[in-house]
Amino acid sequence: MSNLERWVEALVDEFDLDREAIDIGAILDLARDAAHRVERPAAPLTTFIAGYVAGLSAGQGADHPGLDAMERATELALVWEVEPTLDEVVGGDHAPGATGTTEPVPPQGP
Numbered sequence: 001m002s003n004l005e006r007w008v009e010a011l012v013d014e015f016d017l018d019r020e021a022i023d024i025g026a027i028l029d030l031a032r033d034a035a036h037r038v039e040r041p042a043a044p045l046t047t048f049i050a051g052y053v054a055g056l057s058a059g060q061g062a063d064h065p066g067l068d069a070m071e072r073a074t075e076l077a078l079v080w081e082v083e084p085t086l087d088e089v090v091g092g093d094h095a096p097g098a099t100g101t102t103e104p105v106p107p108q109g110p
Helices: 003-014 024-037 042-059 065-079 086-090
Strands: none
Touching: 003 024, 024 042, 024 065, 042 065
16 A cells, blocks of 8 residues: 555544545546646645535535536546736737746847
8 A cells, every 4th residue: 555545544533534436546637737737836736626516516405516526627627728927918928039047138230
C-alpha cells in the first residue's frame, strides 16, 4: 500500500467515511485537469469545491453526488480558456519588440 493510500485510509477512518466513496484516481484526475487547464492553485480549490458540492448534494438525497460533482468540475476544467494577463498582452511575448524581460529595450535604427 502506498503512502498516499495509507493517508486516505487514515482520513477515511478519522472521519468515519465510506472507503468506496473515495475514488483516488478520479480525484487526482480532477486536480490534474484543473491545475493544467486553469492554473496550479485551482487543483486543491476545485477538489475542495467538488467535495463540498457532493456533500451538499448527498444531504439532499442525490444518488451519486461525488461522481456528479467531479464530472461537472472536470468538464468545466477541460473547456476552460485561460485569458492572457495584462502583462502578457502589454509587455509579454505578444507585444511588438518585447524581449520577455524587464530590461529596457535598446533603441533600434541608425
